[in-house]
Amino acid sequence: MQIETPATSAGPFAHAPTSIQRTMVLVMLALLPATVFGFWQFGWPAIFLFLTTLGTAVAAEWVCLRIAGKPQRRYLLDGSAVVAGWLLALSLPPWAPWWIGAIGALIAIVVAKQVFGGLGQNIFNPAMVARVALLISFPLEMTSYVRPLPIFSPEAPGFWQGISISLGQGGFDAVTGATLLSHVRTELSQGGTLSDILPGMAHLFSGAIGTIAGSMGETSALLILLGGGFLLLKRVISWHIPVALVGSLALIATLMNLYDADRYAGAPYHLVSGATLLVAFFIATDPVTSPVSKSGQILFGAGCGILVYVIRTWAGYPEGVGFAILLMNACTPTIDHYLRPRVYGRDRRGTPIEYADNAEMRK
Amino acid sequence: MKLFRIRGGVHPHDHKHLAAEQAIEDLPMPALLHVPLQQHIGAPAKPAVRRGQRVAKGDLLGLSQGAISAPVHAPTSGRVMGVGSYPAHHASGLSIRTVTLMPDGEDRWSEKVRSISDPFALAPEEIATRVAEAGIVGMGGATFPSAVKLNLRTRYRVHTLVVNGAECEPYLTCDDRLMREQADAVVDGVRIMAHALGAERIIIAIEENKPQAQAAMSLAAAVDRRIRLARLPTRYPMGSEKHLVQALTGRETPARGLTADIGVVVHNGATAFAVHEALRYGRPLISRVVTVSGAAVARPRNLRVPLGARVQDLLDYCGGFNEEPAGLISGGPMMGQPLPSTRVPIVKGSNGVLALTRREIDRQAPMPCIRCASCVEACPCGLVPLEMAARTRSGDLEGAVGLGLMDCIGCGSCAYVCPAHLPLVQFFNYAKGEMAARGRARQKLMETKRLAEQRSARMEAIKQAKREAMARRKREAAAKATDQPTASVSES
Secondary structure (H helix, E strand, O other), X not given: OOOOOOOOOOXXXXXXXXXXXXXXXXXXXXXXXXXXXXXXXXXXXXXXXXXXXXXXXXXXXXHHHHHHOOOHHHHHHOOHHHHHHHHHHHOOOOOOOHHHHHHHHHHHHHHHHHOOOOOOOOOOOHHHHHHHHHHHHOHHHHOOOEOOOOOOOOOOOOHHHHHHHHOOOOOOOOOEOOOHHHHHHHHHHOOOOHHHHOOOOHHHHHHHHOOOOOOOOOOOHHHHHHHHHHHHHOOOOOOHHHHHHHHHHHHHHHHHHHHOOOOOOOHHHHHHOOOHHHHHHHHOOOHHHOOOOXXXXXXXXXXXXXXXXXXXXXXXXXXXXXXXXXXXXXXXXXXXXXXXXXXXXXXXXXXXXXXXXXXXXXX | OOOOOOOOOEOOOOOHXXXXXXXXXXXXXXXXXXXEOOOOOOEOOEEOOOOOOEEOEOOEEEEOOOOOEOOEEOOOOEEEEEEEEEEOOOOOOOEEEEEEEEEOOOOOEOOOOOOOOOHHHOOHHHHHHHHHHOOOEOOOOOOOEHHHHHHHHHOEOOOEEEEEEOOOOOOOOHHHHHHHHOHHHHHHHHHHHHHHHOOOEEEEEEEOOOHHHHHHHHHHHHHOOOEEEEEEOOOEOOOOHHHHHHHHHOOOOOOOOOHHHHOEEEEEHHHHHHHHHHHHHOOOXXXXXXXXXXXXXXXXXXXXXXXXXXXXXXXXXXXXXXOOOOEEEEOOOOOOEEOOOOOOEOOOOOOEEEEEOHHHHOOOOOOOOOOOOHHXXXXXXXXXXXXXXXXXXXXXXXXXXXXXXHHOOOOOHHHHHOOOOOOHHHHHXXXXXXXXXXXXXXXXXXXHHHHHHHHHHHHHHHHHHHHHHHHHHHHHHHHHHHHHHHHHHHHO
């Protein structure tokens, strides 16, 4: 028997068990604990907002793929649209009306991703573009946070009440509250001191567990940390960006806290509040919009951490982590250009290595 | 011994269990042998036999041509059926000059093949000469004539000989088996090579996934105090010459240079065995050990194969296929080449024949790059494959070269880990080939320009000479004319 195989392309004729789909599924798995906890905390309105956001993201992706003439099934199944929608939903106020999620998803998928050329081509993280655009366009809806009301507790809205909340009809009295970050910011600007505003350590504990007002998936630092650890373990992300981000934020917060403890909160406060950890593990590590070299990733992460602190402390948006990410996303091409790994057999400048005893090696 | 870290690399499933416990068997002599005249890097050998001629085992079939070339010998005794063209052991499937030999079944050695009493009494140059005459080339797959590497002592101060027994390609077990079964012969060949190189240090490097080979070689190496055994971590591409030297010495070979630039020469274990055969018994390189493996092969084996046996002969001996293979590969799966047909012959550099199933190859339709940087992490050369690929795809080959395309060793680690299943090696091979073609075109253009300029200069010179000749004649004629009138005037 003789076989004639067609002239195939070059090797390798083996492949690691990796695919974009697998990466995206792992990210979804990592997000699951924080998401389910968010559903539990904020009930039916949060679930509806989540479904609307994801549904709109997938539908928008499908339409764009059709227009672009790309194979729709394969590209939809890669899971990137679902992950973008998912991350956006987690960063929204949980009782926001449905159209906030829908508009956000359209911005994320159409404006931030597909217009740039689709998967892998976008410069800015789609979820963060959408979050920032919504924050600027709809400041009221984007800053109305509710206190957690566990889903089946007596005070929590039922299924139909949840729908009416999602449709933006009033009639349900929830205890709305500012997030810790905006609360502290407001009080500070009115001349309060931190020791009055933040009595004791209780806020740190509830921030870690997640029983505070906040975005749908950002409240529980511990569950996000769990998901991030899972991604590190599965080597979907490397430690460089999260560690650099958290490290630089903690460092600058500690230094400022030492300088004036009454005006500048310490590192633990910054780490458990707002979107810090979600951003550190899930947003800043977005491969498409972050640098590719290890040194570049450390610089990128540190830049994010510092910008997060600056924006929270001195700028107008206490929940403005998104701005920090977008600013650093814009720096990524430059970072990639200047920070490359050293090539084997060459020095940093690219000239071949010369050893001191080279001359005697050549006769 | 102390080892140094190398950058990047991957850990592919090694699949070595398929053939690792199969002792080397002799392939029964096939009915016909197709011995190509080019089985090495460099100039092809020139035919030394005619159709119908009878040859003995070890007789010359082809003569070495030029400084970088190698002769080819008869793998067995028999009759030359012809010197013609036959499909090469190459992905292209193109034919090259090949001697077809019909074995007579006697397997009679040539009288010219004589054993040598003490190779260590020979001068180093003499050893290199004999290695060249035996047609020995690098048997790890690169097939660079070994004698050229043994002669590096004339240009470099070589202090260390490294024997590459890493065998980091998955599936392949031929070096493993050879080192287990012929450890004494391999060590003897190594010592002869060290003598030729004048190396004072010898390191035999074997990956940790071959403990029996390590034990056998360690035992055999006890005869020589200069020899040290390095137990390498199992990682691809540990067997890449420059990375192996870095793991052993901590030094990187300068870009575009040789390992000899840092005083090290690397030879493969199978090459050492061939040197032993040539320098002890006078036997040229006429057979080699080949691993036949892959999930599509019924009974994976390690075979000692006469050069020129068809791939089909090996597969038949191994019981054919379990299932239709999705790919037939020469060498390992990482850097091997697809074979166009099972008709092609085994050559000096063939270390493996793999028949792989679709599951094993796992080729999927490529997706867009998501810049995940897995390739950056995997690249042992510190390159950024994703950017080189982007430049190549957009046609900016100069840009790709600027990013280090020519420093790429083509190991395939990047493509192996790519979640988008991008054929990165294919891009880089294309870019390298295209750049080489452009270089040749540029050279041709410059040569044409030079010749054209020379021609116009020559033409100009001829014209000038003609003009001068014309002017001279005119002057002379004028001189004559003025002479005569003067004369006539004076006459009148």
